[in-house]
Structures are given as C-alpha cells and as structure tokens.
Amino acid sequence: MAESGSSSAEIAHVTPITMNLSDLDVPAAISPSSLSSSFVPIDSVQHAIQLIDENKVFNTDILDYITRAGGTPASPKLAADHRIISVFGSQLTGKLTLLNALFNTKFGVMDEVNRQQTTKGIWLALSPGVNNCVQENRHVSRDQILVMDVEGTDGRERGEDQDFERKAALFAMATSEVLIVNLWETQVGLYQGANMGLLKTVFEVNLSLFGAAKLHKNGPEHKVLLLFVIRDHLGVTPKESLAATITQDLLKIWENLNKPSELANLAFADFFDLAFHTLSHKVLQHDKFLHDVKLLGNRLVDPADKEFLFKPYYHHDIPIEGWTMYAENCWEQIDSNKDLDLPTQQILVAKFKCDEIVNACYDDFLTEFEKVRSEASTAAEDLPDFKRIGSELSVLKESTLASFDHSAAKYNQSVYEQRRSVLDEKVNAKLTEVLSIHSKKLLSSSLKQFAADLGKRPRKGSFTETVSALVDALRLLFAETLAVLSLNGQLNTNEYAESLEAEVAKIIAKQQIIELNAIINKHVKKLTSGLKLSLSTEIANPSETTWDRVLDKFDAIYELTLVKYGNENGVVEFGVGAGEKLNKLALRALEFQSWDALHNVIHSYISKDNLLNILKERFDDKFRYDQNGLPRLYQNAKELEVNFAEAKTYAMKAFPVLTVARLANGAEITPKLDIRDRTLRRKYSSVRAELSDEDYSEKSDEIYSDSENEEEGRRSFAEILSESEKTEVMSKFKREIDAKFVETKRSIIQHVTQIPYYIYLVILVLGWNEFMAVLRNPFFFTLLLVLGAALYVMYQTNLLGPALLVTQRMVDEAVLVGKQKLREFVVDDHGTHLNNLKKMGEGEGSIELDDLEPRLEADE
Secondary structure (H helix, E strand, O other), X not given: OOOXXXXXXXXXXXXXXXXXXXXXXXXXXXXXHHHHOOOOXXXXXXXXXXXXXXXXXXXXXXXXXXXXXXXXXXXXXXXXXXXEEEEXXXXXXXXXXXXXXXXXXXXXXXXXXXXXXXXXXXEEEEOOXXXXXXXXXXXXXXXXXXXXXXXXXXXXXXXXXXXXXXXHHHHHHHHOOEEEEEEEHHHOOOOOOOOHHHHHHHHHHHHHHHHHHHHHOOOOOOOEEEEEEEEOOOOOOOHHHHHHHHHHHHHHHHHOOOOOHHHXXXXXXXXXXXXXXXXXXXXXXXXXXXXXXXXXXXXXXXXXXXXXXXXHXXXXXXXXXXXXXXXXXXXXXXXXXXXOOHHHHHHHHHHHHHHHHHHHHHHXXXXXXXXXXXXXXXXXXXXXXXXXXXXXXXXXXXXXXXXXXXXXXXXXXXXXXXXXXXXXXXXXXXXXXXHHHHHHHHHHHHHHHHHHHHHOOOOOOOHHHHHHXXXXXXXXXXXXXXXXXXXXXXXXXXXXXXXXXXXXXXXXXXXXXXXXXXXHHHHXXXXXXXXXXXXXXXXXXXXXXXXXXXXXXXXXXXXXXXXXXXXXXXXXXXXXXXXXXXXXXXXXXXXXXXXXXXXXXXXXXXXXXXXXXXXXXXHHHHHOEOOXXXXXXXXXXXXXXXXXXXXXXXXXXXXXXXXXXXXXXXXXXOOOOOOOOHHHXXXXXXXXXXXXXXXXXXXXXXXXXXXXOHHHHHOOOOEOOOXXXXXXXXXXXXXXXXXXXXXXXXXXXXXXXXXXXXXXXXXHHHOHHHHHHHHHOXXXXXXXXXXXXXXXXXXXXXXHHHHHHHHHHHHHHHHHHHHHHHHHHHHHOHHHHHHHHHHHHHOOOOOOOHHHHHHHHHHO
C-alpha cells in the first residue's frame, strides 16, 4: 500500500517559497509549432526555463532566471540554502504530474490524446512550495528547491539513439542531490522497464567520478540519494518487498560492474543511499494519490521526520551562483565525451567565484583603508591614540573577512579557506603599512621617554636595577601597544620588537659610558682631594719617606675604588652591566686618569715658584727664628755665618725630595701607563667606545716629538722639575738668601759702630734742665710713665729683645730706603745730575764747571 498517515492529525498545506514571477522577462504563451525549437519554454513559461535543449546546448541565462525567481535580486536565501532534485524515468510515466503535484510547479504534462513527448532536453524550475501535511506547530525546512525535469528515456522520438539520455542521466547525477527514479509498480523486477540499464551506466560513471576521492577523503563523504517513487501502487505487494527487489537488482548490477583494482573494495553504500516511496493510482484513487504526495512532501520539509531525505553529505557545497557555472562546465565535459572529474570541477568553480569575491572585498577594503592610511601619514604633534587606531584596523579587517565569509563560505571548504587566507594576507600586507607608520612613532616616543627616564634615574638602587626595571616597563608597554596595533599578533611585529631591542641596547650602551665616566670622574675628584691634603702636609716638612706616604695614600684610595666596584671574584665590573671589554677599557681609563691626577696634583703644588717659596720659608725658619720660634737678634758676624750655613743646609735638604718623586728605597715612582703618551691620553682621557689596544696601529702609537715636547718626552714621571728649572730655582734661592745675609750683616756692623757710652753722661749733664722740665710737665710726665710701664712689661715678658729687633729693623729699612732714593738721585742718574749742575751754573754767582763734563763722560 501507499504510505499514509492519520488524516485527523494532519493538515494538508503547501510550504510556501516567496516568488516574484511577474519580473521574468519571457513571453506569456507559445504556439505548438515551437516545441522543437531551441530553448522553447512550456505552457507556463514564467515558471520554468530550459536548461539544456534537445540539441545539447546549455542555456547561459540560468542564473538570471534563478535570481529573479528567488524573490530578490541578490537572492540571499536561495544562495545560502538550496536543494537540487532531478527526476528521470521512462517517457510518459507521469514524471511531470508528480513534480507538479509535489513541488507546485507548472511543467506541461502529456497530451492525453496524442501521447507525444512532453519534455525536450532538461528543464529547470524553482519550486514555489512543497505540498505536505506537517502540523502547523512543527518546524519545517525553508530550503529553496530547484527541480530538474530530465527528458524521458526509451522514447519513440529518439528511438535507439541513447546518447542524450545517458548524458542527461550523467548530468543529473553530477549536479543533483536527490535523483528521483519514477517507475510503475509493474516495472519493478524488469531490467529495461525499470531503467536498470541506464542505472548501470549511472553507477559506472559515478564510480569513475567519485571513486578516487573515496580512497583519500576522510570524514563524511559525498553521496547521491536514489529516491524510487513507485507509481500506481495497489497495496497487494508491500512496499518493503518492492524495495528489496529493487535493492537486490541494484546490488547485483554493482557487483557486475567492471571496477578498477584499486576501487574493487568500494561498496554500493559508499556512493548511494536508497529511499522508496509509493503513490496510489492518480485516476482511480485521486484523493489517496494526493495524500501520498503530501506524505512524500513531509519527507522533504520536516527535519524531524525519521525518513527525512536531505542529508548534509548530499550537498555539493556550491552556492547557487556557483552551481550554474559548475553545471555548465559539467555539461561541456559530458557533451564532449571527456573524462568528468566532478571534484575538480567543483574546485575550479569555487576558485573562480572565490577569486571574484576576494577581489570585490579587497576593493571595498582599499577604499576604507586609504582613509586610515591618510590619517596615519598626517604629521601630528601629539602622539596618536594607538588603542583607537588598533580598534579601527581590527574592525576594518573583520568587516572585510566577514563580507568574504558571507559570500564564499558556501563553496568548497579547502578553496574557501585558501582564498580566505589569500585575502587575509593581502589585507595584512596593507595594514602592515599603517602598522609601520604608527610603530615608528611608538618606537620613537618610547625611546625618548626611556632615555629621559634613564638619564634622571633616582640615586637609590644600582644602575643595573634601574635599567632592568625601566627596560621591563618599556617592553611591556611597547608589547601591549604593538599588540593592539598588530591586531593581537595577526601582523608581524618582529621587526619592530628587534628595532626596539637594538635601540634600547644603544641607549643603554651610551648611558653605561656616561656612568663609567661619572664613576671615574668621581674617583679622580676624591683622589685629587685626598692627594692634595696629603701632599700639602708632606711638603711642609719633606723627608725621605715623603713620597712613600703620598704613594700609600694614592694606592689606598685607588684600591678602595676597585673594591667598591669589584665582584665576589675580585673582577672590577663597575656595576653598570657593561661587557667585559668595556669594563677593561674603563679600568684602564681609571688607572690612567688616577696617575694623571697624581701628576697634576704634584705639579700644582710643586712648581718653580712654589719650590722657591718653600726653600725660602725653610731658610727663614732657621735663619730668622730660634728653636723656640722667637726672632733671632745677631750680635756678631760669626754667629751670623754659622746660622746662615745651618739654615741654608736645612732648606736644601728639601730640594732633592721635592724635585724628584723618589721612594725611601731609592726607586722612582713610575706608573704602569705613560701619561705623557698622546695616544694613550686620547684613548683613556674618557670612556668613549669599546676599544682595545689592538685597535690602534703602530703608527698611531708613535709619540709625537715636536720641539715643545722633546724635553718633556725625555723626562720621567718622577722628575718633577727639569734640570734647567732646578738651576733657575737654585740661582734665585741663592740670590735671595745672600741678600738677606748681607742685610743682616750690615745691621750688625751698624750696631757695632754705635755712639760711646760717655756721650749719654754728657747729654744727661747738659740736658738736666730739659729733663726737669719734662718731669714738671704733667703731659710729658704721664707719657714718660706709660713708656716706662711698657718697657717694664716687655722686659718681664722677654719681649724687649724682639721689640728692639723690630725697631732696629724698621730703622734699617728706613735707612736703606733713604739711601736708595739718594743714590738714584745723586749717583745713578747722571743725566739728571748734569742738568741740575747746568741750572745751577746759569744763575748769578755760579761757578764755571764746564771743564768737569768731559771728565764725567770719561768716568762713564
């Protein structure tokens, strides 16, 4: 019996599909004589279009028809969800009656009077809706269904020419998901009547089409559903028996196929699914026939039906706009009798369509991208909002890919993914241009801020700790911002990260040099201060061990610095994180500048003038003062000569000590580096770059020997004064002390040739009256008492001698100044003296002295 259901629980209706048939630009009627012409439509031309005419010509206007019939120009529903169903069978078996009743199409049916061929070629129609009896509250599939009517087989019009019917069957197999085989109940069990010969051809072609793919493809595979609709089922023979007979015949045909050896193990079920449905007699059981048609419609629209016919692996994974191209390529291959490779055709269609979609999406992307790039290229004083820019880039890319996904996701998955990857790469390539612009801005601003923070680092904490903290913060901020700009890593940012690391390394290297120079300068200042204090004390009282103590002070300060910046292994690293080579260079610079500081301090304290003053002070300490520090008053020449010799000897003891830096053991102080070498001075005057001794050629190591530095180049570090400077100091010192000796001896002679004592008695007798006048005068008497008291106090405090000496010196100095002035006037200035004599001779009573002038000239 035909399939049936409870009529009380079902509501007969049609699942509608929106159509707009009035937009189809085709004629409304045709004449019967046009049936044999190419692309001749049937009676209701608005509802169908000839896909392939009887002359095997493919209609290229298929997509336009489908688009218009789909309801909207873009047909989004049809493009996304569509099904292709083909029907074939013997001619005049009611195929079109079944299609019209099931899919509400309006194919022309057989002329009952003439019983002539109705369908020529292959026709295509979009179903307005599927007749079904699904309950109103049940969910039904809204897939658009395209129905293909294939020219009937075994027709008298073609006779024994089976070429077209085989090609048409092959075309239906290659392009459809469900292949309806329409046959009468009485044809079941027959070979030709049940189209078994044609099905054998279909099986062979299907095996060649999909066999190779079955061997290599994993997961769900493509199949074709063979739906056998058994007409005029009386119910005597159960549907199950009829299905078993057909299945047995099909399996027998499959087993007898000539299969290639590599495909021999493939089973019938690997390629086909079978389904069966019976229909009652259309004329004798019309109502039952319509009900059976609706039950078949249930299996097409109700996914909840256990016998639902549409399975995902029946679909060719080609959207409708690509299916038309795919169908045309398939027919071209079939008609030219070429080997048909359906997977390749599907991929070719997918590639072509996906390329079109890629180009369209990319063009739309470029339009928006130019605005973004123009904004990025515009110079601005303030730093842009990188988060906003990253968000804009992300939205731009996502919208582009979403547009591609919407249009291309329906095609072959591998092609879709490949072309999506191509579009993604093209979009990324353009976005990288904007990323490059903003990354450079980000890099520049980040490096400036890093350099500023590094330059004004706090005093607390070591340099390496500060650098580590700043670098970590910089990397984190840079990476976060770069991640936003690069769409969370979708764009390659290795170049910018590497640039950051390289530039940061350069900044750190520069700052390391600054820090090393600061450490060296700080050490030199500390060393200079300590050496000045030590040397000023030593030169006040030089001895044989003077330079030992100075060198000990130098070594102590130097070693203290080395210990401060050394590690646990005793290696000096300075704590700035520099490399071994730079640390060695800094250590050499520290040593060089330390010795240079010692040299500068020595020569600043011991120069020609300073040495002369030191010798004079030492001489005066012994010559003018006694052992108690009191001024000496020489009474005779012998005492003067003895003290003069002692003072000179005492002063000269400091001369060899202060002219040559020699240790107590007789060795001269010699630095490890020649501080007079100009090459070394250029190299170690400051830490400038990572250089080694080998970086200087022998020519650059040559000592410049100009006339100014010839003598300097011959002197050793320990030789403070040159021989010429020593001679000059000795000469000046001798003249100075000789002058002091002469002056002191003159004062002694003047003291020896003083007024006799009896003269004072004569003065007392002769000046008695004057003395009495003083005593009687209160003012003079008071003055006398004050002077007497002062003399008494000085006598009691042993200051009378120094006071007399000071007075004597004052008198001596006054006499010397007077004599000098008189000598200049009378003796030395002969010209002035002669002029005075001439003036004197011009007056009245002058004496003629002209005869003296030649004598004076002769004396001169």
